Amino acid sequence: MRKKTIYLLLFFLSSSCGILLPATHTLKTNQNKAEQYSKTITQKELKKHLKILSSDEFEGRETTTIGQKKAAAYINKHFIENNIKSPYGDTGYLQSFPVDVLDFSKVNFSYNGSKLTFIKDYYTFGNPINSSFNNIEAVDVGYGINSFQRNDFLGLNVKEKAVILKEGIPNGIIDKKEGNWRKKVKTAKKEGAIAVIFKKENYSNTDLNIKKYLEYPIMKMHGNQKSKPLPPVFVVDEKIIKELNQDTNTISFKTSVSQTKTSENVLGFIPGVTDEIIVISAHYDHIGYDRGEICNGADDDGSGTSSLMSISKAFQKALDEGNKPQRGILFLAVSGEEKGLFGSQFYTENPVFPLSKTIADLNIDMVGRQDTIQQDNNYIYLIGSDRISKELHSINEQINKKHVGFKLDYTYNALDDPNNFYQRSDHYNFARNNIPVIFYFGGLHEDYHQPTDDFEKIDFLKLERVSRFVFLTAWELAYRKKTLSK
Numbered sequence: 001m002r003k004k005t006i007y008l009l010l011f012f013l014s015s016s017c018g019i020l021l022p023a024t025h026t027l028k029t030n031q032n033k034a035e036q037y038s039k040t041i042t043q044k045e046l047k048k049h050l051k052i053l054s055s056d057e058f059e060g061r062e063t064t065t066i067g068q069k070k071a072a073a074y075i076n077k078h079f080i081e082n083n084i085k086s087p088y089g090d091t092g093y094l095q096s097f098p099v100d101v102l103d104f105s106k107v108n109f110s111y112n113g114s115k116l117t118f119i120k121d122y123y124t125f126g127n128p129i130n131s132s133f134n135n136i137e138a139v140d141v142g143y144g145i146n147s148f149q150r151n152d153f154l155g156l157n158v159k160e161k162a163v164i165l166k167e168g169i170p171n172g173i174i175d176k177k178e179g180n181w182r183k184k185v186k187t188a189k190k191e192g193a194i195a196v197i198f199k200k201e202n203y204s205n206t207d208l209n210i211k212k213y214l215e216y217p218i219m220k221m222h223g224n225q226k227s228k229p230l231p232p233v234f235v236v237d238e239k240i241i242k243e244l245n246q247d248t249n250t251i252s253f254k255t256s257v258s259q260t261k262t263s264e265n266v267l268g269f270i271p272g273v274t275d276e277i278i279v280i281s282a283h284y285d286h287i288g289y290d291r292g293e294i295c296n297g298a299d300d301d302g303s304g305t306s307s308l309m310s311i312s313k314a315f316q317k318a319l320d321e322g323n324k325p326q327r328g329i330l331f332l333a334v335s336g337e338e339k340g341l342f343g344s345q346f347y348t349e350n351p352v353f354p355l356s357k358t359i360a361d362l363n364i365d366m367v368g369r370q371d372t373i374q375q376d377n378n379y380i381y382l383i384g385s386d387r388i389s390k391e392l393h394s395i396n397e398q399i400n401k402k403h404v405g406f407k408l409d410y411t412y413n414a415l416d417d418p419n420n421f422y423q424r425s426d427h428y429n430f431a432r433n434n435i436p437v438i439f440y441f442g443g444l445h446e447d448y449h450q451p452t453d454d455f456e457k458i459d460f461l462k463l464e465r466v467s468r469f470v471f472l473t474a475w476e477l478a479y480r481k482k483t484l485s486k
């Protein structure tokens with residue numbers, strides 16, 4: 001599960017409900033057979049996979065790292081050993097994609113010849129173009145506002161220079177938007193400035209979340225830059241600027257922070273009779289290290305990955321015993337989720353099978369724990385199931401009623417869910433393409449994105465039940481004659 005933003009704490013919902021629809025469709029496949037194969041998914045096997053995926057050897061499976069690649073190799077090996085085919089035929093199971101890694105700690109910044117220390121004295125962020133400047137003049141432009149009320153650039157020439165400015169707005173400025181940092185940077189750029197320096201009052205006690213976020217390399221989807229690049233922005237401790245100030249000030253900087261690396265999705269496939277497919281997805285990447293400690297991500301999303309692996313094996317067994325599904329089933333283990341749903345974005349932009357033939361995505365993320373809200377562990381949160389196909393919602397409910405017996409909780413399916421979970425895992429990239437989705441989710445707990453999200457805390461009975469639930473819903477979708485209606 002992807003973190004919401006770096007600036008906001010997570011809010012826990014207490015109430016508010018999605019709409020429950022009556023189950024009107026009947027299940028159209030052999031439910032005895034489906035149940036028989038679902039039982040081949042066992043706690044024992046889930047444990048075996050999760051023990052390995054959440055081991056220290058995989059170092060928290062952070063996108064582009066060795067640990068992530070070891071996890072990819074483990075899933076790849078599982079597909080080979082179980083005779084599960086690759087949708088690519090003989091060319092392997094991996095779908096590689098490029099990722100831009102921005103390491104801001106590599107920036108050099110000097111003020112009047114004194115080299116400042118990253119984080120301690122200043123920070124920088126955004127999308128800086130790799131650039132290098134030596135001893136360019138820095139001009140103080142007050143608040144850096146140029147509006148109908150006030151022009152701080154009047155009589156100043158900042159072309160090919162840096163500007164130094166204060167945050168916020170002075171008294172008397174009506175339009176609060178004039179204080180927006182991005183607006184100020186754009187104004188400076190328009191005036192010809194090539195770098196912007198914000199003087200920060202009380203620097204050491206402010207922007208702590210941002211500084212923590214910048215400590216580690218930041219990843220962006222390669223070529224995914226939505227906005228035009230802005231000049232480099234430096235937020236500097238005002239005290240240091242005061243200390244170093246001279247009559248004329250200069251800065252030097254070098255912002256070669258960007259490097260392109262690769263990451264991988266791992267794809268397994270069960271062929272069907274028709275050219276339609278369904279997707280079962282889970283992200284196998286996690287967040288790597290937090291201040292030297294490994295975040296093993298047992299629940300997030302070792303649980304979903306183990307589940308995907310066991311489900312794939314159960315479907316392959318059914319196929320091997322002569323039960324060919326109507327539709328193909330694609331097992332999509334993605335990476336880059338924690339960095340911004342990269343793997344699923346890349347897949348949906350470069351699908352192996354046409355998206356028009358992809359009838360549903362069942363996504364499994366964090367399903368091995370009990371959250372901090374529920375009274376017991378006999379529940380699952382379902383998100384998105386009724387948004388694109390009411391029939392999908394109904395099928396899933398009937399499967400639960402017939403085989404599983406969870407309390408289905410639609411709290412987070414509310415359109416105004418402040419957590420915005422609907423957009424925070426990989427199903428969202430399918431939903432954006434109008435493909436029906438269900439996000440199976442166990443909710444948040446105190447170990448979410450902490451080094452304590454460990455194997456020992458997983459409820460394997462819960463994980464087994466969720467895995468069978470997803471398997472049985474996928475079975476109905478894959479084996480029924482009729483396609484899913486929207």
Ligand SMILES: [Zn+2]
Pocket residue numbers: 001002003300338449
């Ligand atoms: Zn996560």
